[in-house]
Amino acid sequence: xxxxxxxxxxREGMCTTYLCAALMDELKEYGNVIGxxxxxRLNPTIPYKTRGNASTAFEIKTENPEKVMDHVISRVEELxxxxxxxxxxxxxxxPDNDQERVKEELRNFFLKAVRxxxxxxxxxxxxxxxxxxxxxxxxxxxxxxxxxACGAMLNPGWDYTYEYLAYRERNAWGTPREVDEESVRKADxxxxxxxxxxxxxxxxxxxxxxxxxxxVLFGIRGNSVDVVTKTSQMIESEPVERYMVxxxxxxxxxxxIPADRIADIRDMHSYTIEVTVATEPETIRGGHTIFSxxxxxxxxxxxxxxxxxxxxxEVVRKFIPGDRVVFSGSVKNxxxxxxxxxxxxxxxxxxxxxxxxxxxxxRMKSAGKGQGYxxxxxxxxxxxxxxxxxxxxxxxxxxxxPPCARRHLAMPLVRCQDKKKEKExxxxxxxxx
Numbered sequence: 050x051x052x053x054x055x056x057x058x059x060r061e062g063m064c065t066t067y068l069c070a071a072l073m074d075e076l077k078e079y080g081n082v083i084g085x086x087x088x089x090r091l092n093p094t095i096p097y098k099t100r101g102n103a104s105t106a107f108e109i110k111t112e113n114p115e116k117v118m119d120h121v122i123s124r125v126e127e128l129x130x131x132x133x134x135x136x137x138x139x140x141x142x143x144p145d146n147d148q149e150r151v152k153e154e155l156r157n158f159f160l161k162a163v164r165x166x167x168x169x170x171x172x173x174x175x176x177x178x179x180x181x182x183x184x185x186x187x188x189x190x191x192x193x194x195x196x197x198a199c200g201a202m203l204n205p206g207w208d209y210t211y212e213y214l215a216y217r218e219r220n221a222w223g224t225p226r227e228v229d230e231e232s233v234r235k236a237d238x239x240x241x242x243x244x245x246x247x248x249x250x251x252x253x254x255x256x257x258x259x260x261x262x263x264x265v266l267f268g269i270r271g272n273s274v275d276v277v278t279k280t281s282q283m284i285e286s287e288p289v290e291r292y293m294v295x296x297x298x299x300x301x302x303x304x305x306i307p308a309d310r311i312a313d314i315r316d317m318h319s320y321t322i323e324v325t326v327a328t329e330p331e332t333i334r335g336g337h338t339i340f341s342x343x344x345x346x347x348x349x350x351x352x353x354x355x356x357x358x359x360x361x362x363e364v365v366r367k368f369i370p371g372d373r374v375v376f377s378g379s380v381k382n383x384x385x386x387x388x389x390x391x392x393x394x395x396x397x398x399x400x401x402x403x404x405x406x407x408x409x410x411x412r413m414k415s416a417g418k419g420q421g422y423x424x425x426x427x428x429x430x431x432x433x434x435x436x437x438x439x440x441x442x443x444x445x446x447x448x449x450x451p452p453c454a455r456r457h458l459a460m461p462l463v464r465c466q467d468k469k470k471e472k473e474x475x476x477x478x479x480x481x482x
Contacts, residue, residue, distance in 0.1 A: 050114055051143035052121055053198035055104035056191025058263060059133035062223065067216050067264040068128055069105035070293040072121060079120070080111030085274075088212060088295035089198045090457045091162045093304060094317040094379045097135060097190065101457055104194030105295070106202045110145075118142055122184050131186065139172070139191025142182040143199050151179045152203045159200030159207075162193055163303050163458070166317050172196045201298070208301040210464070211294055213277035215266040218290045223262040227287035230255050233267075236283035242463035242480070244271035244280050245300070249452040250482040252359050256452045264290075270299060272464075302460040305377055311348040319379040319458075323393065326372040330365055338362045342376065342385070351384040352376060358387070358450040361481065367443040371396030379456070388459045389449040391476065395441050401434040446477035 052072070057065045066088055073082050086107035095102055111117050121140060130136040143151065158175060161167060169185075172192040176183050185192045201207065217226070233255050237247040247257045247269060258267045266286060271277040274294050281292070308314055308322040327349055330340040336356035343349045354365040365387070368374075375391040403412045406424035413422035413431060421432045449455070449462045462480040 050111060050117065050145060051106055051108050051141075051148065051199050051202050052117070053104060053106035053141045053143075053195040053202070054121070054125060054191070055139050055194030055198065056136060057125060057129035057138045059130035059136045060261065061130070061133070062262040062264075063128060063130045064216075064263040064265055065103055065105050066214055066293065066295065068125065069107060070214070070216065070291055071128075072124060073107055073293070074291070075124070076109055076111075076117055076120065079113045079117050080109045082107060082109050084108055085296045086293060087198060087201055087209075088297040088299070089159070089163070089194070089201050090297070090299055090304075091194055091197060092164060092166065092317070092319075093456050093458055094319065094381060095166065096317075102194070103457075104191070104198040106195075106198035108202065114142075114144060118182060125184075126186065129186065137188045137190040138186040139189050139193065139195040140184045141176065141192065141195040141199050143203070144182070147179070147181070148203055151181070151199075154179065155196065155200030156204040157200070159197045159204065160303075162197035162200075163298065164306055164318065167193050169193065207298060207303065209296050209298060210300045211271055211274055211277050212297050212299060213269040213271075213281045213292060213294050215268075215281060215284075215286070215289045215292045216264045217266045218288055219264075221287060222264055226258055226260075226266060228255075228258050228267055229285040232283060232285040233257065236269075236280045239283060240271065240276055240280045241482075243273070243276040244269055245461045245463055246270050246452040246455060247280065248482075251451055252453050254453050299457045300460050300464055301458065302377070304379075304456075304458045309344075310346050311342075311344045311350050312346065314350065314380055314385075316380050316383065319377075319388075320385070321375060321377045322385075323373070323375045326368045326370055326374060326396075328370060330368050332362070332366065336362070338365050339384075340365075340368060342374075352387060353384050354387050354450075358454045361387075361448065361450045361454070364443070364448050365390075367441070369396055369398055377459075387450070388456055389447065389462070391447040392443070392445045393476075395443060395445060398439050398441055399436050400439050401436055404431040404433070404435040444477060444479075446479055448479045449481045451481045 091102045129138045269277040269280045304319040308320040324342040327341040327343040338354045354362045373393040378388040408427040416423040423430045
């Protein structure tokens, strides 16, 4: 039987992954938990998500499915943050004999949940159509994520990474975390680039330790179970109650939809699109950098590198109209929020300078307003300034936001480099650390 849960946390506490890990331990008295649990990040633009918009699923072989379902429902009712207005848990069960029958439909639902905007009724209707045991608490919005996690569990062909999550002892929840940052930095140096988003070196931040009141002590993301486990063992911290290693769609770019034209782009979706920079980037109040982009059909939209992207904005500010770029990011309020970008080509840039004297080769001086230019030494003159080509302090290649600003689903460039390598003519890769 597959068991999937979603939407049990709030911005103040609990964590769906913790509840999943606890259930996997508790259900051992009813059967054998098999395989690895999964952690699925859904569409990151959904406004009614709690924190990271994650759902979880695991599988158990049991002779007592009714007792298993009763236990899971009871524990979700007990531990979920039901007092929070935003918390609406969902639980879905897939019995062994139904798994092949529902596999394809749930695969499609999983991909839609990561890329599209689904309604609660979409999940409830599909659950009813397929005849699946389920439980929705309050308005049952978590049924969307739980059903999507079932689809991911039944269709393992999607790209995945791993995350090791260490959980705090119950009496420590809500108190400041005790994690030795120097040990984290050493662990990061020892295992990067097989692990990533542990430390943001450019901004001098440890990013694997959360700050909310949830049970997570730290999380290590990487390419394999072995490497995330090795990294975790190097970290010195307060006592750990339990841990779990999840297979996850984090760091895969699974949320990105290829788009050919701006007219096809919709709010609350994430895209990859090749366009031309249409206006000079402008930094507005709050430190956000905004500019316009244009497609081959002449349609335009705003594009932004917001203040949390920190040093990434320095690259964006070097754009000029005519630069050709592939942008990847999420859309909100008709503005593309950049997650990464591949600079395909750079427009030539020119500036006007005082003309050169044809006799001595030195730059002439202004002869006065509206009077052109004159060389004091040679007496030569010129009516207008000289237009010269200047170098661009920018290279073609692929850039990304720093770890402190990275979306869970966004593929880090160290992973792009590992998966695809650099193809000839494909440009350099500039991983952010």
